[in-house]
Amino acid sequence: MTLIAGHAPRAEATPAAHPPPSRPPAPGRRWRLPRLDAADRDVLLLYLLTRAALALVAYCTAWLFPHDPEARTPGRLVAVAERWDWNHYLRIARDGYFPDDPAARPAEEDNRAAFFPGFPLVLRLVHLAVPDWTVAGLLVSLVAGAVAVVALARIARLHLPIAADGRRAVLLLLASPCAVFLAVGYTEALFLAFALPAWLAALRRDWGAAALLAACATTVRVSGLFLAAALAVHFLLTARARGDLRRWPLLALPALPPLLHFGYLYARTGDPMAWKHAQERGWYRDFHTPWESWSTTWDAAFGHAHPTSYALLWQAELLAMVTGLLLVAYLLRARRLPEACYVALSLWALGTSYWYMSVPRAGLLWWPLWIGLARATVDRPRLWAAVLCLSVPLSVVLAVTFFSGRWAG
Template identity: 65%
Template sequence: MSLLNPPRRDVRPTTPAAGRAAARVPWPGAGAADREVLWLYLLTRVGIWTTAYCTRWLFADDGKARYAGSFFSSWQRWDWWHYLHIAQSGYFPDGRGPWSAGWDNREAFFPGFPFLLRAVHTVVPSWPAAGALISFVAGGVAVLALGRIARSYAPRPERGGAAGSRATLFFLLSPCAVFLAAGYTEALFLAFALPAWLAARRQEWARAAVLVCLATTVRVSGLFLAAALAVHFLTTARAPGHWWRVPWLALPALPPLLQSWYLHAHTGDWMAWKHAEERGWYRDFHTPWEAWQNTWHAAFGHAQSLGYALMCQAELLTMVVGLVLCGVLLRRQRWAEAVYIALSLWALGTSYWYTSLPRATLLWWPLWAGLAAWSLRRPRVTTAYLAVVAPLSAVVAVTFLSGRWAG
């Protein structure tokens, strides 16, 4: 059985005896498999911070510099400044907003990470250190959950530990894994989203809904996870008593509604966050074929700088990977995960051109679990992945840490 086949243990039997005999979906406890996952996580953290140290010395902004940047200088890039400014002064400081000249469109970012950053800063005086601490702790929670998800899908229990560590390894060495260590939202989002999916697989709907609700405070893509949760509920809940839990499925919509209400109170625009994305990142709606064509032209039409053109090539490749993944999930009747991936592709694939698709792969847990299962059947998959993808991960890390990131 492939990992991508819908496992029978998704459907919990209705009788108490059968419920006790239901297949095991890992949740509590930290066994040997969890320790292996955490060991991989710590080793890769050493690797990424060593890369950051070397990058500060080898790729200084001034080629004649005699002093390397500060310890956290390599991490203070792009989106970090938006989160920092929201944490420091809120969304509309001193009455400024989208009506002001030179506005930074910060309302495009959801409040979960900046508010947590502000809270941690009360204990950790350094803002970048606080951001790094959040990502470090959240990343540890995320990889534990990812390992357990991969183990729960393993076709044979004795291969579960290998599946979990393999999925974690592939995830932590993926091309955009550097963003898990940065003061960005990926690690925090996954720290809520992946345990939510574990809870959903155990049909703990209230727990799952609360965790997805927290995920939607961090990224709007939490709504895609909420849709997947609803589909999973409809396709797996069999006991009559489960249906009274349906109202929990509406809970994840609360943070985006509150955010829209707050922004409307200051701007008069219910979709202020979406319009900020359109102003700042060209995320106004275009048909999928227009977005593909525009990205292709940017990648190969010699209309952009080489760095940006290369990033556009990565965007195109990632779209192909996402479409293949979605097709495999549909073929295997993994409806909920297919909905999650499809909504992610639609949201990122209907802008003027593709933006941030490679980063989005960090949020595609079916990809890492599926690759792990494939590698258990075909050992050469692991060798090929490490030989090809690990160097790309190093290139992307240096590109980001040196301030040359183009998309």
């Protein structure tokens, strides 16, 4: 994180000859979603190339690490994406949270209630046209990821010296160690496809679009509520005109989907917090003080009480937590309070469990990290090369770890 410290956005850094193509409109002008320009198309080409590279890694992994060591064929190639959380999303999309069919009911509690309904709902809709569930999930993430990277590049242009540098932030995201989760049937890509356009709309003071997109994000992950808090902080800091101030009730819209979901859970179980209790059962997400969580994770990582594969993952959790804390400090120093609020809430939620879990994955959703790293490397080619040389191998190793079924030991 020393790579990004001290590089707060400078308004004068954008040369007059290279104005950002996504510059906010003049006050009072209603912003409309612009069509794809040349910079957006370059970003999408980069996105597709990295998807092809990741597909090659998945193909090689299927052949190198088949389920049966004596197998002569790798089986279904898409099976390498059918790991862990995907099975929860599949069961929700196919059977619902509380299936009436006895054959679809789990023999014991499978904690599917821990997951929000947004991704399973989209998955079920896509399945109407794509019969294979896994392919449908991959397609959701592919399209959602394309939306997310275009939005990320447009946000990055507002902070970087040259408009084309938006691709740098996108590449850092797509080459990050946990980038595999953006490509498989998980929630990260879909969440970013709502959250990043919501933030872009807020930067343009289009509060209606920002609130609606944030509401969609809250159907996908609880992190959507952290985004809603950041939008509220941004509104308080930027709303000046009377027309803006009258739109403050829109900020309550993102809370509606979670409330409806909690109401549904209450109607079926008598417990509106059934999702939270499922997380506590399945992933030890009961509350502990931050120092207790750090101590427990440290012992798991370096106490030699767990197999090395597990210990290495907990080491990654600790590194991701430190990265997040440094990111919050950087954002506070740069007076980017809304983004600091968003990342800090994420860290609080993840850093107050029994031990850290999924912090590196959550880092994919910290868009200020990728923009800050992009800014730090713009005029430092050696630093840029160093970041890529460290990140890309880790990304490949962790992708192989996921595709081969070795992520959790």
